[in-house]
Amino acid sequence: MPNIIKSYVRGVDALNKFTGLVTMHLIFLMIGLLLYSSISRTIFDTPINSVVTISQFLMSAYYLLGGGYSMQQDAHVRMDLFYSRWSPKGQAGADAFTSIFLVFYLVVLLIGAISSTVYTIEVGQKTRTLIQYPLAPIKIIMTLGVVLMLLQATATFFKDLAKARGVTL
Template structure:
């Protein structure tokens, strides 16, 4: 299990590194959007390439950040039922979900998108829009993003198996309070502090 946990930490480090790059893409796409809007307004010059590069960057941010979102448990979860279960039961459900949903879907998307990317790369496919860009870089983002998501799924499964076998910490960490619970606790603290001040 120690070797597997090292593998999991390596995958985590890879997705953190990729996420750092994706974070910078947010700045780049913001600057590109502002620049293209200014150029269009001031010089009345526009190009489909500006619009397409924006699409590429948005796609890269979303697809390359998916593995990191899974690592940080920042993806959409519906915890109406599982939130009431024990951490061990939640870990078991996560393993089942990873095995029967995340892995098959990720593998299917990688398999189906790789052929599309390869064909686009070999033919040097270009967007049909006037002044459009090469399409293969955008098509490569799909298998790359789902590959990183698949790897992170492996990491999360290892961490949950280690937790269930008492060889690793709880992968979800401390249970976080909802915004409502935090507000209620803060109100309670302020009331207690005000009550102590009166006495």
């Protein structure tokens, strides 16, 4: 494999690893927020109206930004009818082949995400809750998550292609 591809794979892997390790801590922030809300509601009888909305935003960011890291760590769900019986080179070849479809799907998803983000920013779209939060930040995070996943999918494609050829990246 050319050095540019090796550098690309290393760079994308580092970026998604950093993003995934930072993002995984959002779950603790969400748990703390929900715990605080529960305590304030039951003990102090002062409910916080926006906790659910903020928790949904945090969970969305957690899910969307962690996709590339999940793919990099091979932590996603795989249907395994025949796959486990194949050789590592055969598995890598099948993974490289199916990555083409994943990249196509992610490109279409990215086009939709960009369109949705631009619309949200132009219109000033907000949540339909008591406190109307702007949706632009979560839409930007959504688009960034799709970009990270697309970058990781192409890096994984190159790794699988190299593995199918018997080369390690």
